[in-house]
Every structure is written in C-alpha cells, then in structure tokens.
Amino acid sequence: VDLVESGGGLVQAGQSLRLSCTASEWTFATSAAGWFREVPGKLREGVSCLSKDNNTALYRDSVKGRFTISRDNTKNTLYLQMNNLEPEDSAIYYCATSRESLCNSYRVYSVLDWGQGTQVTVSS
Numbered sequence: 727v728d729l730v731e732s733g734g735g736l737v738q739a740g741q742s743l744r745l746s747c748t749a750s751e752w753t754f755a756t757s758a759a760g761w762f763r764e765v766p767g768k769l770r771e772g773v774s775c776l777s778k779d780n781n782t783a784l785y786r787d788s789v790k791g792r793f794t795i796s797r798d799n800t801k802n803t804l805y806l807q808m809n810n811l812e813p814e815d816s817a818i819y820y821c822a823t824s825r826e827s828l829c830n831s832y833r834v835y836s837v838l839d840w841g842q843g844t845q846v847t848v849s850s
Contacts, residue, residue, distance in 0.1 A: 727750055727751045728749070728750040728839075729747050729748070729821050729823070729839055729840065729841035729842075730748050731745060731746065731747045731841040731842065732745070732746050732747075732748075733745040733844060734845045734846045735845075735846070735847070736847045736848075736849065737846075738848070738850075739812055739813055739849065739850050740811065741811055741848075742807070742808060742809045742810070742811065743808045743811065743846060744805060744807045744808070745761070745806040745808065745844060746804070746805055747805070747806075747841050748801070748802055749802040749803070749823070749839075750802075752799075753823055754799055754804055755778070756827075757823050757826065757838065758777050758778050758823075758824040758827055758828060758829050758834060759775075759776055759804050759821065759834065760774050760775035760776060760795065760804075760824070760833075760834035761773040761795065761820065761821055762819070762822060762833075763815075763818065763819045763820070763846075765816070765817045771786070771833075772786060772831065772833025773785070773786055773789060773806070773819070774793060774795040774806065774832055775795075775831065775832050775834045776795045776796070776804070777828050778827035778828070780796075782828065782829050783795050784829050784832040786832045789815070792808065792809050792810045793808050793809070794806070806819070808846070811846075811848045812848060813848045815846060816846060816847050816848045818843040818844065818845050818846075819843065820842075820843045821840075822838075822839065822841070823837070823838045824836050824838060
C-alpha cells in the first residue's frame with residue numbers, strides 16, 4: 727500500500743497545519759494507524775496512534791491538547807491537525823499503518839507501511 731503525506735510547510739510558532747496521509751488502497755478502516763516524526767540526527771519518534779475502531783487516540787505528552795488525529799475512511803485518508811505549533815515540533819512527519827487494530831501506546835507498533843514524509847518547520 728502506498729501512503730502519501732501532504733500538508734507540511736513553514737509556519738510561525740502558534741500557527742496551525744493539517745497533515746494528510748492518503749492510502750492507495752482501503753487500509754485505514756482495517757488497522758490502527760498513526761504518525762511519527764524525525765529530526766536529523768535523532769531517532770524517529772511516535773506522535774500519535776488511532777485505533778481501527780476510532781475509539782482510542784493516544785498522543786505523546788508534548789503534543790497533547792494541541793494535536794488531533796482522525797481519519798476519513800471514505801477518502802482512505804488519515805489526518806493530523808496540529809495547532810499552536812512550537813519550534814520543537816519541527817521535523818519530517820511520517821504516517822504509518824499497523825498490523826494491529828488497537829493502540830497500546832501513542833507509538834504505532836508492528837508498522838506495515840510508511841509514507842514518504844512531509845516536512846514541518848516552525849519558526850520562532
């Protein structure tokens with residue numbers, strides 16, 4: 727399955743962005759999915775996970791209350807609404823699908839597919 731992210735860009739601190747991840751096949755309705763981010767020189771870190779049934783959305787502490795993960799199964803698309811962005815949020819953001827249906831953590835485990843990434847840069 728191909729995952730294509732979009733919506734990244736350069737914004738000032740306090741502004742918002744909405745990332746999208748569109749799948750080539752009907753996949754988000756059948757598995758948990760989520761977002762990661764990576765800064766050069768650091769490990770890729772989990773940001774948020776959304777369970778298959780949409781009943782569980784988990785977030786890393788630093789984005790709680792600012793980021794919202796959601797999906798539209800009719801469009802095969804996963805979203806990450808990012809509000810009140812901070813310079814520390816600057817990274818390449820990747821979406822991922824899971825072999826599992828539930829989220830045990832904000833980090834997606836058993837990743838099945840990755841997107842190619844979209845750059846988010848937040849200036850102070």
